[in-house]
Amino acid sequence: MNKYPPGFNGWLITNAGQNVWHDFEKRALEMAAIRQRYSAMAIAQVIRWHTALRGGDDFKLNNNWVPGLARYWMTIHGKNHPGFFQLRDGLGYDL
Numbered sequence: 001m002n003k004y005p006p007g008f009n010g011w012l013i014t015n016a017g018q019n020v021w022h023d024f025e026k027r028a029l030e031m032a033a034i035r036q037r038y039s040a041m042a043i044a045q046v047i048r049w050h051t052a053l054r055g056g057d058d059f060k061l062n063n064n065w066v067p068g069l070a071r072y073w074m075t076i077h078g079k080n081h082p083g084f085f086q087l088r089d090g091l092g093y094d095l
Helices: 008-012 015-032 040-053 063-077
Strands: none
Touching (some): 040 063
């Protein structure tokens, strides 16, 4: 079984995926500096909000990618921020 949602790895290496990832990573690190736990979906909504304010009408962030973003972030930063995102296996992904 894969650790990430189907298609996530391919999306992540696109320009759009990289832009979202860098924004997600930055905002999660900002929040991790002041909170021990937070919601990956809340961060995704903030990214959507700020992108819309900057005029990114064609911007799309599929909700299916949010668990993958959280898992990827925890893979990279989880040692310094254990448990920041609560990872669930309800969708059949490996933890």
